[in-house]
Amino acid sequence: HxxxxxxxxxxxxxxxxxxxGGACATTMxxxxxxxxxxxxxxxxxxxxxxxxxxxxxxxxxxxxxxxxxxxxxxxxxxxxxxxxxxxxxxxxxxxxxxxxxxxxxxxxxxxxxxxxGLISGVGTQIGVGKESDIFEATDEQGRAMVLKLHRLGRTSFRAVKNKRDYLEHRKNFSWLYLSRLAAKKEFAFMRALGEHGFPVPEAIEVNRHCVLMERMAAYPLVRVRNLGNVQDVYRQAVGLVARLAQHGLIHCDFNEFNLMITEREELIVIDFPQMVSTSHPNAKMFYERDVRCIVDWFHKQYRYDDVDDAESHFSFETVVGRSAAGLLDKELRASGYDKECEDTLEDWRKASHGDSGSxxxxxxxxxxxxxxxxxxxxxxxxxxxxxx
CATH class of the missing domain: 1.10.10.10 (Winged helix-like DNA-binding domain superfamily/Winged helix DNA-binding domain)
Known part of the structure; x- marks a missing residue:
């Protein structure tokens, strides 16, 4: 909160x-x-x-x-x-x-x-993922924020070391560099989306592999068992996938873990390091997978079946046909996030895909x-x- x-x-x-000063009570x-x-x-x-x-x-x-x-x-x-x-x-x-x-x-x-002067303290760990750790942070005024530390390479180090030939053209290949790129990408996308009215946390600052962002008064959707208006929340979710595509972007990991919901049942989108353009060769597959994740989750968790057939109504071809593609691409280029950064991260993910080593x-x-x-x-x- x-x-x-x-x-x-x-x-x-x-x-x-x-x-x-003592250590934080949490084990981390x-x-x-x-x-x-x-x-x-x-x-x-x-x-x-x-x-x-x-x-x-x-x-x-x-x-x-x-x-x-x-x-x-x-x-x-x-x-x-x-x-x-x-x-x-x-x-x-x-x-x-x-x-x-x-x-x-x-x-x-x-x-x-x-x-x-952006933070004065770091508190408990409030989230952990395969490629990031998330902590509570605060400033001198006591404002609560979120500090996300990207960890590319934490779980895939051995696998990628064995695939150096796949990445040998990457001059600066290292986990520091990759984590910094992931943070740079997330910050750039979050800021651009916020400026275009998308429900995302405010991007405050990025430094190295850390992204400092607003802490939202919301809960992870995955933890919410009951909704007051399931249909409305479902339409919000599918509508956000489509709206992103209309702006030329695919989330690529749009699911119950990366959606938060407020007390008023308004959705907030988080976690952007894997986002790609609608011009990506696999954009259609990524888009349809995002929509299918939402359809499956609402059926499994809330026993909701899509009577409006959103998958057909919000088909990739239909949505991209109404697209404002290129609008956010220009914003992101202006922020310093470029195709070379994207290509480097994509090569990393291909090289480390499926690895669960330590x-x-x-x-x-x-x-x-x-x-x-x-x-x-x-x-x-x-x-x-x-x-x-």
Whole structure:
């Protein structure tokens, strides 16, 4: 629901300083209270690793030191702290280096949103999906918002590593890049749809893989067992699929999980990273699948049968024939979202389709914990050498 955070958010405070603050009560990997214990040097090294990953899968330690402008001893001390908080992963197979973890990327994005004055706290996790985590956030005035962190690569990392040939023409292929593209796409589509009067949350800001949006006073449709006017809500749903197509867009995942409903039984559409244009080769199939999902859900959940035969009335050919196609495409191009971004994401989804494997990150982080004492000794040895 909309409203104030009522103590459920962990106050982030200003980055790079000390301070107290307990962890959120909910069990989750993202603990925003830990941000308060990170120094400016911690964020300098995190940013250095991020910059280095533009051209390196594992960023050489010497490059991290150079970008962060820190001496070797200082860099090792910072790296030890970042490893302890699981913000970076240390690799020594081919050479000594680091890469960001999911949590490290989260912290960089949240820090940027705090610096802009957009949020002051991150609270409980309110949603989780195969490719995203969703948290409650709040600003200094107590306004409740939603922070969505895209996680492309979390569940499909091994599968796509084995299909690198499929994506070898993608120069910047990495989970950071893909997650950032997914966030950029969702933000662009949400903002464009909102400006054209579609019932979507207000898109507030995007940073890296994070989208900050309005928190709506609504419930997920999947959790609603009874409706006051089933036919009206059904017509709203099918009408939204058709209206999107008239504006040249197919949602591609239009179902009970991505629809919210207000107390007045007005629908709100969410989750846009998979959206495609009506000019897509498979647009007709995607459109008909969206309509069929709604028809099937209303029959299964509410025992409602479509007496108006919406599938025929709102056929793809009929709807696109009344289309204002190209209108939103221009808006999206102006926002910086282009065909190259779309092609990259589509290649990723093709390469990872059907995979249900798990990420290697947990195993790597466990190995990082084992090497912490060794890294600490190395840092002490280096410090002694420099002092001497």
């Amino acid at each position: 909309e409203g104030r955070c009522h103590g459920r958010c962990s106050h982030v405070g200003s980055m790079g300083g000390g301070g107290g 990997k993202l603990d925003p209270s830990a941000l308060r214990y990170l120094s400016k040097d911690d964020f300098r090294v995190l940013t250095a690793v991020e910059l280095g990953q533009r051209n390196h899968e594992i960023v050489p330690t010497v490059l991290v030191e150079r970008i962060a402008n820190l001496g070797r001893g200082d860099a090792y001390k910072v790296a030890k702290n970042l490893l302890r908080h699981k913000l970076v992963h240390h690799e020594r197979k081919k050479y000594d280096g680091y890469r960001l973890t999911t949590l490290g990327y989260d912290y960089l994005a949240i820090q940027a949103l705090v610096k802009k 990420s290697e990150e947990e195993e790597e982080l466990s190995n990082d914990e084992e090497e912490l004492p060794e890294l600490e000794r190395a840092a002490l040895d280096v410090t002694k050498l420099e002092v001497g």
